[in-house]
Amino acid sequence: MKSLLSFGCGNMAQAIVEGMNKSSKELEYFLYTPSNTRAIELAKVVSGTHVADLSKIPECDFYMLSCKPQQFEELAKSIKGKLKPSATIISILAGTTTETISKSLGVSKVLRVMPNTPSLVGAGVNAFYFTDEVGSEERHFLNDIFSGFSKVFTFEKEEEIDLITGFSGSGPAYIFEFSRILTEKMVSMGIARDIATEMIKWTFYGSSKLQLESSDSSEELRIKVTSKNGVTYEALEVFKGEGLEKIVDMAIDAAYNRAVELSK
Numbered sequence: 001m002k003s004l005l006s007f008g009c010g011n012m013a014q015a016i017v018e019g020m021n022k023s024s025k026e027l028e029y030f031l032y033t034p035s036n037t038r039a040i041e042l043a044k045v046v047s048g049t050h051v052a053d054l055s056k057i058p059e060c061d062f063y064m065l066s067c068k069p070q071q072f073e074e075l076a077k078s079i080k081g082k083l084k085p086s087a088t089i090i091s092i093l094a095g096t097t098t099e100t101i102s103k104s105l106g107v108s109k110v111l112r113v114m115p116n117t118p119s120l121v122g123a124g125v126n127a128f129y130f131t132d133e134v135g136s137e138e139r140h141f142l143n144d145i146f147s148g149f150s151k152v153f154t155f156e157k158e159e160e161i162d163l164i165t166g167f168s169g170s171g172p173a174y175i176f177e178f179s180r181i182l183t184e185k186m187v188s189m190g191i192a193r194d195i196a197t198e199m200i201k202w203t204f205y206g207s208s209k210l211q212l213e214s215s216d217s218s219e220e221l222r223i224k225v226t227s228k229n230g231v232t233y234e235a236l237e238v239f240k241g242e243g244l245e246k247i248v249d250m251a252i253d254a255a256y257n258r259a260v261e262l263s264k
Protein backbone atom coordinates (compact mmCIF):
# COMPACT_ATOMS: atom_id res chain seq x y z
CA MET A 1 0.00 0.00 0.00
CA LYS A 2 1.27 3.49 -0.88
CA SER A 3 0.81 6.54 1.33
CA LEU A 4 -0.15 10.17 0.75
CA LEU A 5 0.09 13.13 3.11
CA SER A 6 -1.98 16.20 2.31
CA PHE A 7 -0.75 19.54 3.66
CA GLY A 8 -4.11 21.35 3.78
CA CYS A 9 -7.58 19.79 3.82
CA GLY A 10 -9.80 22.51 2.41
CA ASN A 11 -12.53 22.26 -0.20
CA MET A 12 -10.29 21.01 -3.00
CA ALA A 13 -8.12 18.55 -1.03
CA GLN A 14 -11.23 17.11 0.58
CA ALA A 15 -12.80 16.52 -2.85
CA ILE A 16 -9.63 14.81 -4.14
CA VAL A 17 -8.93 12.67 -1.07
CA GLU A 18 -12.57 11.59 -0.75
CA GLY A 19 -12.67 10.95 -4.51
CA MET A 20 -9.51 8.81 -4.26
CA ASN A 21 -10.80 6.94 -1.24
CA LYS A 22 -14.14 6.11 -2.87
CA SER A 23 -12.56 4.80 -6.06
CA SER A 24 -9.43 3.03 -4.78
CA LYS A 25 -8.14 1.29 -1.66
CA GLU A 26 -4.49 1.57 -2.76
CA LEU A 27 -3.60 4.57 -0.62
CA GLU A 28 -3.23 5.25 3.08
CA TYR A 29 -3.91 8.90 4.02
CA PHE A 30 -2.19 11.31 6.40
CA LEU A 31 -3.84 14.70 6.87
CA TYR A 32 -2.45 17.97 8.17
CA THR A 33 -3.98 21.44 8.66
CA PRO A 34 -2.64 24.21 10.93
CA SER A 35 -5.94 24.47 12.83
CA ASN A 36 -6.37 20.67 12.99
CA THR A 37 -10.19 20.65 12.68
CA ARG A 38 -10.50 19.88 8.96
CA ALA A 39 -7.66 17.34 9.05
CA ILE A 40 -9.35 15.48 11.90
CA GLU A 41 -12.69 15.54 10.06
CA LEU A 42 -11.20 14.27 6.80
CA ALA A 43 -9.16 11.60 8.62
CA LYS A 44 -12.43 10.24 10.03
CA VAL A 45 -14.08 10.11 6.59
CA VAL A 46 -11.20 8.25 4.87
CA SER A 47 -9.99 6.24 7.90
CA GLY A 48 -6.73 8.18 7.69
CA THR A 49 -4.28 9.52 10.26
CA HIS A 50 -4.34 13.07 11.53
CA VAL A 51 -0.86 14.66 11.61
CA ALA A 52 -0.92 17.05 14.58
CA ASP A 53 2.24 19.06 13.83
CA LEU A 54 5.08 19.33 11.35
CA SER A 55 7.93 18.44 13.72
CA LYS A 56 7.68 14.77 12.73
CA ILE A 57 6.40 14.28 9.18
CA PRO A 58 5.61 10.64 8.27
CA GLU A 59 7.60 9.09 5.40
CA CYS A 60 5.13 8.96 2.51
CA ASP A 61 5.24 8.11 -1.20
CA PHE A 62 3.27 11.24 -2.09
CA TYR A 63 2.97 14.65 -0.45
CA MET A 64 0.11 16.79 -1.68
CA LEU A 65 0.39 20.59 -1.40
CA SER A 66 -3.18 21.72 -0.81
CA CYS A 67 -3.00 25.13 0.87
CA LYS A 68 -3.68 28.44 -0.90
CA PRO A 69 -0.83 29.62 -3.18
CA GLN A 70 -0.29 32.57 -0.78
CA GLN A 71 0.24 30.11 2.13
CA PHE A 72 2.84 28.00 0.32
CA GLU A 73 5.91 30.00 1.35
CA GLU A 74 5.11 29.51 5.03
CA LEU A 75 4.36 25.81 4.51
CA ALA A 76 7.58 25.30 2.52
CA LYS A 77 9.66 26.77 5.34
CA SER A 78 8.09 24.30 7.79
CA ILE A 79 8.57 21.15 5.68
CA LYS A 80 11.75 21.69 3.63
CA GLY A 81 14.26 18.90 4.28
CA LYS A 82 11.71 16.81 6.23
CA LEU A 83 10.10 14.95 3.32
CA LYS A 84 11.07 11.45 2.18
CA PRO A 85 13.63 12.20 -0.58
CA SER A 86 12.23 9.68 -3.08
CA ALA A 87 8.65 10.94 -2.71
CA THR A 88 6.67 12.64 -5.47
CA ILE A 89 5.11 16.01 -4.68
CA ILE A 90 1.56 16.59 -5.96
CA SER A 91 0.71 20.28 -6.11
CA ILE A 92 -2.82 21.58 -6.63
CA LEU A 93 -1.81 25.23 -6.09
CA ALA A 94 -3.12 27.53 -8.81
CA GLY A 95 -0.34 29.41 -10.56
CA THR A 96 2.59 28.11 -8.49
CA THR A 97 5.18 26.66 -10.86
CA THR A 98 7.07 23.38 -10.49
CA GLU A 99 10.27 25.46 -10.49
CA THR A 100 9.09 27.41 -7.41
CA ILE A 101 8.02 24.17 -5.71
CA SER A 102 11.29 22.40 -6.53
CA LYS A 103 13.41 25.32 -5.30
CA SER A 104 11.34 25.96 -2.17
CA LEU A 105 11.30 22.31 -1.09
CA GLY A 106 14.58 21.04 -2.56
CA VAL A 107 12.76 18.33 -4.55
CA SER A 108 12.60 17.41 -8.23
CA LYS A 109 9.74 14.93 -8.67
CA VAL A 110 6.62 17.07 -8.99
CA LEU A 111 3.16 16.50 -10.45
CA ARG A 112 1.35 19.80 -10.89
CA VAL A 113 -2.40 19.23 -11.04
CA MET A 114 -5.24 21.60 -11.81
CA PRO A 115 -8.25 19.84 -10.32
CA ASN A 116 -11.89 20.78 -9.87
CA THR A 117 -14.41 20.15 -7.09
CA PRO A 118 -16.70 17.67 -8.94
CA SER A 119 -13.91 15.19 -8.07
CA LEU A 120 -15.94 14.78 -4.86
CA VAL A 121 -18.68 12.98 -6.79
CA GLY A 122 -16.42 11.04 -9.17
CA ALA A 123 -16.85 13.49 -12.06
CA GLY A 124 -13.81 15.76 -11.78
CA VAL A 125 -11.47 17.10 -14.44
CA ASN A 126 -7.76 16.98 -13.58
CA ALA A 127 -5.04 18.52 -15.73
CA PHE A 128 -1.55 17.05 -15.16
CA TYR A 129 1.94 18.36 -15.78
CA PHE A 130 4.87 16.17 -14.64
CA THR A 131 8.46 17.27 -14.19
CA ASP A 132 10.90 15.08 -16.16
CA GLU A 133 12.14 13.41 -12.98
CA VAL A 134 8.84 11.63 -12.26
CA GLY A 135 9.30 8.02 -13.42
CA SER A 136 6.84 6.02 -15.53
CA GLU A 137 5.75 3.78 -12.63
CA GLU A 138 4.67 6.83 -10.57
CA ARG A 139 3.07 8.47 -13.61
CA HIS A 140 0.95 5.36 -14.24
CA PHE A 141 0.02 5.01 -10.58
CA LEU A 142 -1.05 8.67 -10.32
CA ASN A 143 -2.90 8.53 -13.61
CA ASP A 144 -4.82 5.42 -12.45
CA ILE A 145 -5.66 6.85 -9.03
CA PHE A 146 -6.93 10.19 -10.41
CA SER A 147 -8.77 8.44 -13.28
CA GLY A 148 -10.86 6.62 -10.67
CA PHE A 149 -12.75 9.82 -9.88
CA SER A 150 -12.06 12.16 -12.81
CA LYS A 151 -11.06 12.63 -16.41
CA VAL A 152 -7.29 13.16 -16.57
CA PHE A 153 -5.63 15.27 -19.26
CA THR A 154 -1.81 15.34 -19.32
CA PHE A 155 -0.09 18.42 -20.74
CA GLU A 156 3.48 18.57 -22.00
CA LYS A 157 3.94 22.33 -21.49
CA GLU A 158 3.54 23.74 -17.98
CA GLU A 159 2.19 27.10 -19.26
CA GLU A 160 -0.89 25.21 -20.46
CA ILE A 161 -1.87 24.51 -16.85
CA ASP A 162 -2.26 28.28 -16.26
CA LEU A 163 -4.22 28.51 -19.47
CA ILE A 164 -6.77 25.81 -18.56
CA THR A 165 -7.19 26.90 -14.90
CA GLY A 166 -9.86 29.49 -15.73
CA PHE A 167 -11.82 26.84 -17.67
CA SER A 168 -11.88 23.50 -15.86
CA GLY A 169 -10.57 24.64 -12.44
CA SER A 170 -12.83 27.68 -12.11
CA GLY A 171 -15.54 26.36 -14.45
CA PRO A 172 -17.75 24.81 -11.77
CA ALA A 173 -18.05 28.26 -10.15
CA TYR A 174 -19.39 29.72 -13.41
CA ILE A 175 -21.95 26.93 -13.66
CA PHE A 176 -23.00 27.38 -10.02
CA GLU A 177 -23.31 31.14 -10.51
CA PHE A 178 -25.48 30.71 -13.60
CA SER A 179 -27.52 28.15 -11.68
CA ARG A 180 -27.96 30.61 -8.77
CA ILE A 181 -29.06 33.43 -11.08
CA LEU A 182 -31.65 31.24 -12.82
CA THR A 183 -32.98 29.91 -9.51
CA GLU A 184 -33.33 33.39 -8.00
CA LYS A 185 -35.12 34.65 -11.11
CA MET A 186 -37.51 31.70 -11.01
CA VAL A 187 -38.25 32.39 -7.32
CA SER A 188 -38.79 36.10 -8.05
CA MET A 189 -41.38 35.09 -10.65
CA GLY A 190 -43.37 33.14 -8.07
CA ILE A 191 -42.11 29.54 -8.16
CA ALA A 192 -41.46 27.95 -4.74
CA ARG A 193 -37.75 27.96 -3.85
CA ASP A 194 -37.44 24.20 -3.33
CA ILE A 195 -39.11 23.48 -6.67
CA ALA A 196 -37.01 26.13 -8.48
CA THR A 197 -33.80 24.77 -6.96
CA GLU A 198 -34.52 21.17 -7.99
CA MET A 199 -35.70 22.13 -11.48
CA ILE A 200 -32.57 24.14 -12.22
CA LYS A 201 -30.24 21.46 -10.80
CA TRP A 202 -31.90 18.84 -13.00
CA THR A 203 -31.80 21.13 -16.02
CA PHE A 204 -28.01 21.47 -15.61
CA TYR A 205 -27.53 17.78 -14.88
CA GLY A 206 -29.68 16.67 -17.82
CA SER A 207 -28.01 19.10 -20.22
CA SER A 208 -24.53 17.91 -19.20
CA LYS A 209 -25.55 14.27 -19.51
CA LEU A 210 -27.08 14.87 -22.94
CA GLN A 211 -23.98 16.76 -24.08
CA LEU A 212 -21.71 13.95 -22.88
CA GLU A 213 -23.78 11.18 -24.44
CA SER A 214 -24.69 12.90 -27.70
CA SER A 215 -22.48 13.16 -30.78
CA ASP A 216 -23.98 16.60 -31.52
CA SER A 217 -21.88 19.69 -30.86
CA SER A 218 -23.03 22.15 -28.20
CA GLU A 219 -24.17 24.45 -30.98
CA GLU A 220 -26.26 21.68 -32.57
CA LEU A 221 -27.79 20.83 -29.22
CA ARG A 222 -28.63 24.50 -28.66
CA ILE A 223 -30.28 24.71 -32.08
CA LYS A 224 -32.43 21.65 -31.26
CA VAL A 225 -33.87 23.53 -28.25
CA THR A 226 -34.43 26.80 -30.09
CA SER A 227 -37.72 26.84 -32.02
CA LYS A 228 -38.04 29.35 -34.80
CA ASN A 229 -39.76 32.50 -33.46
CA GLY A 230 -40.10 30.69 -30.17
CA VAL A 231 -39.33 31.26 -26.51
CA THR A 232 -35.64 30.25 -26.32
CA TYR A 233 -34.78 32.38 -29.33
CA GLU A 234 -35.96 35.52 -27.52
CA ALA A 235 -33.74 34.77 -24.52
CA LEU A 236 -30.71 33.96 -26.70
CA GLU A 237 -31.17 37.20 -28.62
CA VAL A 238 -30.86 39.11 -25.34
CA PHE A 239 -27.65 37.19 -24.50
CA LYS A 240 -26.30 38.09 -27.92
CA GLY A 241 -27.43 41.72 -27.82
CA GLU A 242 -26.02 42.31 -24.34
CA GLY A 243 -22.68 40.72 -25.29
CA LEU A 244 -22.57 37.48 -23.28
CA GLU A 245 -19.74 36.12 -25.44
CA LYS A 246 -17.68 39.26 -24.87
CA ILE A 247 -18.31 39.10 -21.11
CA VAL A 248 -17.17 35.46 -20.99
CA ASP A 249 -14.13 36.32 -23.08
CA MET A 250 -13.17 39.14 -20.67
CA ALA A 251 -13.78 36.93 -17.62
CA ILE A 252 -11.54 34.15 -18.94
CA ASP A 253 -8.78 36.66 -19.76
CA ALA A 254 -9.02 38.04 -16.20
CA ALA A 255 -8.75 34.50 -14.76
CA TYR A 256 -5.75 33.72 -16.96
CA ASN A 257 -3.99 36.97 -16.02
CA ARG A 258 -4.44 36.12 -12.34
CA ALA A 259 -3.04 32.60 -12.89
CA VAL A 260 0.03 34.10 -14.57
CA GLU A 261 0.36 36.70 -11.78
CA LEU A 262 0.30 33.92 -9.17
CA SER A 263 3.08 32.10 -10.99
CA LYS A 264 5.50 35.04 -10.51
Ligand SMILES: NC(=O)C1=CN([C@@H]2O[C@H](COP(=O)(O)OP(=O)(O)OC[C@H]3O[C@@H](n4cnc5c(N)ncnc54)[C@H](OP(=O)(O)O)[C@@H]3O)[C@@H](O)[C@H]2O)C=CC1
Binds near residue numbers: 068092170
Ligand atom coordinates in the same frame (compact mmCIF):
# COMPACT_ATOMS: atom_id res chain seq x y z
N1 LIG B 1 -11.43 25.20 -4.62
C1 LIG B 1 -11.27 24.87 -5.90
O1 LIG B 1 -12.25 24.66 -6.65
C2 LIG B 1 -9.90 24.72 -6.47
C3 LIG B 1 -8.77 25.01 -5.73
N2 LIG B 1 -7.52 24.84 -6.27
C4 LIG B 1 -6.34 25.08 -5.47
O2 LIG B 1 -6.45 24.30 -4.30
C5 LIG B 1 -5.79 24.96 -3.23
C6 LIG B 1 -6.66 24.94 -2.00
O3 LIG B 1 -7.87 25.63 -2.30
P1 LIG B 1 -9.16 25.40 -1.41
O4 LIG B 1 -9.25 23.98 -1.02
O5 LIG B 1 -10.28 26.01 -2.15
O6 LIG B 1 -8.78 26.30 -0.13
P2 LIG B 1 -9.33 26.22 1.36
O7 LIG B 1 -9.20 27.58 1.93
O8 LIG B 1 -10.67 25.54 1.38
O9 LIG B 1 -8.29 25.26 2.10
C7 LIG B 1 -6.97 25.62 2.37
C8 LIG B 1 -6.39 24.61 3.33
O10 LIG B 1 -5.02 24.91 3.50
C9 LIG B 1 -4.72 24.87 4.88
N3 LIG B 1 -3.55 25.69 5.21
C10 LIG B 1 -3.47 27.01 5.46
N4 LIG B 1 -2.21 27.38 5.72
C11 LIG B 1 -1.47 26.25 5.65
C12 LIG B 1 -0.10 25.97 5.86
N5 LIG B 1 0.78 26.90 6.15
N6 LIG B 1 0.30 24.68 5.75
C13 LIG B 1 -0.58 23.70 5.42
N7 LIG B 1 -1.88 23.91 5.21
C14 LIG B 1 -2.32 25.18 5.32
C15 LIG B 1 -6.00 25.34 5.57
O11 LIG B 1 -5.96 24.92 6.91
P3 LIG B 1 -7.10 25.27 7.99
O12 LIG B 1 -8.20 24.30 7.69
O13 LIG B 1 -6.41 25.03 9.28
O14 LIG B 1 -7.47 26.69 7.74
C16 LIG B 1 -7.04 24.63 4.72
O15 LIG B 1 -7.26 23.32 5.17
C17 LIG B 1 -5.43 26.35 -3.71
O16 LIG B 1 -4.05 26.40 -3.94
C18 LIG B 1 -6.20 26.52 -4.99
O17 LIG B 1 -5.47 27.26 -5.93
C19 LIG B 1 -7.35 24.39 -7.56
C20 LIG B 1 -8.43 24.11 -8.33
C21 LIG B 1 -9.80 24.25 -7.88
Ligand SMILES: O=C(O)[C@@H]1CCC=N1
Binds near residue numbers: 094165170
Ligand atom coordinates in the same frame (compact mmCIF):
# COMPACT_ATOMS: atom_id res chain seq x y z
O1 LIG C 1 -9.93 30.36 -7.66
C1 LIG C 1 -8.82 29.81 -7.63
O2 LIG C 1 -7.77 30.48 -7.55
C2 LIG C 1 -8.75 28.32 -7.72
C3 LIG C 1 -8.15 27.90 -9.02
C4 LIG C 1 -9.29 27.40 -9.84
C5 LIG C 1 -10.38 27.29 -8.90
N1 LIG C 1 -10.05 27.74 -7.74
